Structures are given as structure tokens and as C-alpha cells.
Amino acid sequence: MFGRKTGGRHVVIIGNGIAGVTTARAVRARDKKCRITLISGESLHFFSRPALMYIYMGHLTERNTRPFEEWFWKKTRIERLQAWVKFIDVDAKRVDFAGDTASLTYDQLVIATGSKPNKFGWPGQDLERVQGMCTLQDLANLEAISDDIEHGVIVGGGLIGVELAEMLHSRGKRVTMLAREKNYWDNALPEAEAALVGRVIRKGGIDLRLATELDRIEDDGEGRACAVHTKDGERLPCQFVGLTAGVSPNLSALEGSKIPTGRGVLCDFSLRTQVPDVYAAGDCVEFVTPEGERNVVEQLWYTGEMHGEVLGRVMCGEEAVYDRGIWFNSAKFLDLEWHTYGEVPPAGRETPDHQMLLWQPDDADLAFRLVLKQGRLVGVNSMGIRYRHKVCERWIADGLGAEQVLERLPEGNFDPEFYRRYEPAIVRAFREQLR
Numbered sequence: 001m002f003g004r005k006t007g008g009r010h011v012v013i014i015g016n017g018i019a020g021v022t023t024a025r026a027v028r029a030r031d032k033k034c035r036i037t038l039i040s041g042e043s044l045h046f047f048s049r050p051a052l053m054y055i056y057m058g059h060l061t062e063r064n065t066r067p068f069e070e071w072f073w074k075k076t077r078i079e080r081l082q083a084w085v086k087f088i089d090v091d092a093k094r095v096d097f098a099g100d101t102a103s104l105t106y107d108q109l110v111i112a113t114g115s116k117p118n119k120f121g122w123p124g125q126d127l128e129r130v131q132g133m134c135t136l137q138d139l140a141n142l143e144a145i146s147d148d149i150e151h152g153v154i155v156g157g158g159l160i161g162v163e164l165a166e167m168l169h170s171r172g173k174r175v176t177m178l179a180r181e182k183n184y185w186d187n188a189l190p191e192a193e194a195a196l197v198g199r200v201i202r203k204g205g206i207d208l209r210l211a212t213e214l215d216r217i218e219d220d221g222e223g224r225a226c227a228v229h230t231k232d233g234e235r236l237p238c239q240f241v242g243l244t245a246g247v248s249p250n251l252s253a254l255e256g257s258k259i260p261t262g263r264g265v266l267c268d269f270s271l272r273t274q275v276p277d278v279y280a281a282g283d284c285v286e287f288v289t290p291e292g293e294r295n296v297v298e299q300l301w302y303t304g305e306m307h308g309e310v311l312g313r314v315m316c317g318e319e320a321v322y323d324r325g326i327w328f329n330s331a332k333f334l335d336l337e338w339h340t341y342g343e344v345p346p347a348g349r350e351t352p353d354h355q356m357l358l359w360q361p362d363d364a365d366l367a368f369r370l371v372l373k374q375g376r377l378v379g380v381n382s383m384g385i386r387y388r389h390k391v392c393e394r395w396i397a398d399g400l401g402a403e404q405v406l407e408r409l410p411e412g413n414f415d416p417e418f419y420r421r422y423e424p425a426i427v428r429a430f431r432e433q434l435r
Contacts, residue, residue, distance in 0.1 A: 009034045011315065012095060012104055014085055014253055015112030016040040017049060019282025019304035023110055024078050026312020036077070037104060039095070041084035042135050050301060052139050053163045057170045062136070085253040090275050108277045108315055111254065111265050112308075115247035115283035115299050118156075124217025128224040130241040133164045142167075142240070149173050151238040153228045155214045156245030157185040159331045162197075164242045165206050166334055176207040176236060178214055178228070186347040192358055193367050193383055194347060197333045200365055204334040217241055247299060249284040262286050264297050269322045271311040279315065281307035287322075300329065326393050336365055341392040342379035344371050357402070359422075359429040368426050375401050385422060387412040402434055 011027055013020045016038045024036050038046075051065040073080060083101040088094075088109070096103045117132025119125050129145055131138050152168045154161050157179040165175045181187060183194035184201065201208045213231045220226035227237045249264035260266045260274050264286030271279045282304035287296040298304075303324060313320040330339045345354055355372040364384070371379030376399040380392045391412040395405055409423045 009107035010105065011036045011108045011110070012039065012106035013037065013110040013112055014039050014088075014095070015110075015114055015282065015284075016043070016046050016080065017112060017114050017282060017304065018046075018301055019114075019308045020110065020112035021046045022305050022308025023112065023281050023311045023315075024308075025076065026309050027315055028076050028078060030312065030316040030318075035079070037079045037081055039081045039083060039085065039104075041082065041098075042137065044080050044082040047136070049134070052133065052136070053167050056139060056142065056167045088254060088257040088259065090258050090278060093277070106277075108279070110311065110315075111259070111273075111278070111280040111284060112282045112304075113250045113253050113284045116250040116252075117160075117243045118246045118248050119243060120245065122155075122214055122216060124219060124225060125243065127217055127219055127241075129239060130217055130225045130243060132243045132247075133160055133167075134247065145240065146171060146173075149239045151176070151236070152240040152242060153178065153236055153238045154242040154244055155228070156243065157181060158188070158244060158246060160247070161242070161244035162201065162333050164244055165201070166204075168240070168242075169204070169206055174207075175205075176209060176238075177201070178209050178212045178230065180211065180213045182211055183347065184208065184210065188346050190344065190350075190356070190358075190369065190381065191347040192360055193338075193369070193381060196360070196365060196367055196383060197336065197338075200333055200336045203365075247283070249286065249297065251284065262295060266295075270314045270320060271307060271322065272314070279311055281311050298324065302328075326396050328389055328393070336384055337386065339382045339387055339389070339392075340380065341387075341389065342371070342377075342396040343373075344369065344379035344381045357430045357433050359426045361422075361425070366422065368422070370402065370405060370430065372402055377402070377405050385413065386415050388414050402430065406430055 011034055013024055020038055024038055027036060045066050047065040051060055054060040055062055083097040085095055086098045087096040094103050094105050117134055131141055151174045154165050154177045161177060165177055168175045183191060184198040186194035198208055215229045215231045217225050218227040218229060225241045227235050228241055229235050251261050254261060258275060259278055264284050265273060265280035266288050267273055267280050267285050269287055271281055273280055283299040285307060289295050307322060310320045310322045326342050328341045350356060353373050357370040360367045366384035368385055369381040370377060377395050380387060406427045409426060
């Protein structure tokens with residue numbers, strides 16, 4: 001095991017996203033002498049991936065999305081290499097690259113390669129002008145063809161889908177979204193909230209087609225997409241197709257290696273793989289759970305950061321186990337903000353143990369939900385009203401009852417000063433439902 005005073009080891013990290021960079025920083029904080037190399041073919045620079053849409057929409061430049069200035073890398077002595085990994089030889093402890101970049105040997109290796117857009121074998125899915133929106137290359141490709149786009153079709157719902165739709169719409173493009181679900185993203189949202197998001201998307205000027213599946217993408221004869229065909233037999237002419245039907249771990253760098261994989265890189269909860277001195281972090285990780293339970297893949301910015309913090313400790317000889325704690329997430333669906341904490345079952349996955357309290361006014365695009373189990377709070381869902389993460393987390397961790405939460409609702413709200421307050425209406429509605 002490597003301790004604080006070990007010098008001379010070389011830590012190689014494939015992937016310079018939040019998980020890879022956090023790992024590098026955590027190792028450096030504990031070991032001032034080791035050599036650390038961050039590798040990415042995408043970019044030399046660490047940047048905020050969730051901010052890609054704002055570059056396209058003109059709110060930020062790419063440089064604005066970099067959390068660290070150039071002096072940071074010199075100060076921390078974290079080397080950066082822009083190269084695509086071709087092969088990992090775990091026997092020789094060597095990483096080979098495409099092109100003329102020289103191979104690197106390592107003492108410890110971290111796989112932090114992130115995720116990639118799902119493809120499900122649709123005819124035409126590899127045509128030009130068909131892509132996801134995960135990388136700087138995706139952004140550059142979209143920018144290069146934007147002047148030629150009149151109509152874009154987005155295949156799939158979720159967060160990336162609505163972001164890509166908003167991007168195109170911001171430039172005056174006509175946008176159609178195809179979602180196979182009954183309501184928008186109802187595999188993640190309760191039915192009422194999923195229906196609310198769908199209404200907001202349509203009110204925003206985007207043509208949302210629910211219960212609609214892609215059949216194939218049509219070739220214009222020159223290798224470019226020119227239309228999509230749905231399984232209902234409809235043909236939609238377009239100049240761009242966005243594939244946003246979820247993401248999966250990016251394992252391309254591991255092809256031919258001896259590193260075991262399933263859906264992702266198989267790891268224990270200390271981020272160790274089954275290969276000595278090889279670890280993983282971030283979206284590409286698949287946590288191996290006890291027999292009989294489904295392995296866990298997490299693909300969020302904050303979980304990748306937590307992976308990196310734990311892994312940095314483990315790689316420096318400390319005992320550490322990853323524990324995500326109480327789940328949370330947040331996003332925007334056009335102008336509708338969403339915050340969720342704890343256990344909020346999506347449509348159709350409620351059990352008799354769940355008591356679902358919902359407030360939803362008729363005159364505004366808002367919703368607020370509490371989820372109880374055996375009378376104790378286990379989940380909060382808020383749309384259009386901001387509730388503090390730490391406050392909601394404390395309510396759930398303390399197992400507060402419904403009445404205790406209702407008495408404390410005002411302390412959780414952090415909308416700006418002159419925003420309308422809805423707590424009295426929420427309390428009245430929930431007390432009526434609790435009778």
C-alpha cells in the first residue's frame with residue numbers, strides 16, 4: 001500500500017472529467033512527491049460538462065467553463081496529456097496511445113472515462129448529422145452544421161434531451177422530441193411531475209411526441225441524415241438527429257485489456273477493480289453488489305466527485321469506502337427548476353408502503369411532493385420552488401413525520417426575496433390529504 005511518504009510512483013488517470021480530476025487532487029493532497037498524469041483525447045482542459053449547452057447558447061465561452069486557471073496545474077504538478085488510449089497492458093503496466101504519442105508506464109492506473117450516448121442498433125444511427133451531446137467534439141460538430149439545420153429531431157427524453165432541444169430552439173430551429181414513454185421521463189419522475197414537464201416543454205415551443213419510437217434514420221444518399229421514420233409510420237424530414245436515449249459507461253479504452261467489465265468497469269465500493277493497482281471512478285464504474293442485488297452504475301457530477309475523493313484516499317493507503325448517502329439531483333426543464341431528495345418513486349413504481357402527498361396548483365407550473373414510509377419522510381420532489389438540499393437531507397436523515405416537516409417548510413425554501421411563497425397552500429393541501 002502507498003502511504004504519505006512514498007515517492008517515485010506514477011499515477012496515470014485516463015479521463016480528465018470531474019472524477020479523474022478529483023482523484024488527482026485527492027492523491028496530490030496526500031502525496032507531494034508522486035508523479036500524476038491526466039490523459040484525455042477530448043481536451044487538454046478540465047471543463048464543466050453540464051455547461052456545454054451554455055457555450056452553444058452564447059452564455060459562456062469554453063474558457064469560462066474551466067474551473068481552474070493554468071497556474072493551478074503547475075502549482076499542483078499534475079501533468080496533462082491530450083491523447084486517445086489505444087490499449088492498456090496490465091501485465092506490463094503500460095498505456096499505449098493512437099498516433100505518435102509515446103506509451104506511458106504506470107504504478108497505479110485509474111479508469112475515469114465517463115459515459116457515452118446509447119445506441120440501440122437503429123438503422124442510420126451512424127450517419128453524419130446524427131450524434132449525442134456529451135463531448136466538446138459533439139458541440140463542435142453541432143456548431144459546424146447549425147446554419148444548415150431547419151428542423152432537428154431529438155430521440156429520447158431525460159435531461160440531455162431537453163437540453164439539446166433548448167439549444168436548438170434558442171437558435172430559432174424547429175425541434176421535435178420523440179419519447180417512447182406515456183409521459184415525459186416517467187421512468188424517473190412520478191406521473192404528475194412527468195406530465196407537468198411535458199406541458200412546459202410544449203409551452204416552450206418544442207413539439208413533444210409521446211409514446212413515439214424511432215424506427216430508422218434515412219440517408220440522403222451522401223451519408224447524411226435527412227429524415228427519421230417512427231414506428232407509427234410517420235416520416236419527419238430533418239437536418240439533424242440528436243440521440244439522447246440515455247448514456248452508458250464508456251469502455252472503449254479497455255478493449256482487449258484484462259480489466260473485467262460488465263455494463264461498466266467492475267469495482268468494489270473502494271473503487272478497486274479485480275486487477276492489482278487498477279481502479280476506476282465516475283460514470284464508467286459498475287459497483288459489484290452482494291449476490292442477488294443489481295450492480296450499481298451512477299452517472300452524476302456529484303457522485304463522480306465523491307468517487308474521486310474516496311479513491312484518492314484509497315490509493316494513498318487509507319481505508320475508505322464509498323457511500324453516496326441520501327440521493328439528490330437537480331436540473332432545469334427549460335424554465336422549470338427541479339430538485340429531488342431521497343426516495344421518490346417514478347410512475348408505476350410506488351408500493352403500498354409509500355404515502356405520496358402532492359400539491360399542484362391549477363394556475364401555475366409548480367408541484368411539490370413529500371414521500372412517506374411508515375409515517376416518516378423518505379423523499380422530497382420540488383418543481384418550480386427551491387428547497388435547500390441540506391435542510392431536506394436533514395429532514396430525511398432524522399426521519400421526521402409529516403406534521404414535523406409541514407411545520408418546518410419555510411426553513412427549507414430558498415427562493416429569492418420577492419418570490420411568492422406557497423407554504424400555507426401546501427400545508428393546507430397536505431393536511432387535507434393526511435386526514
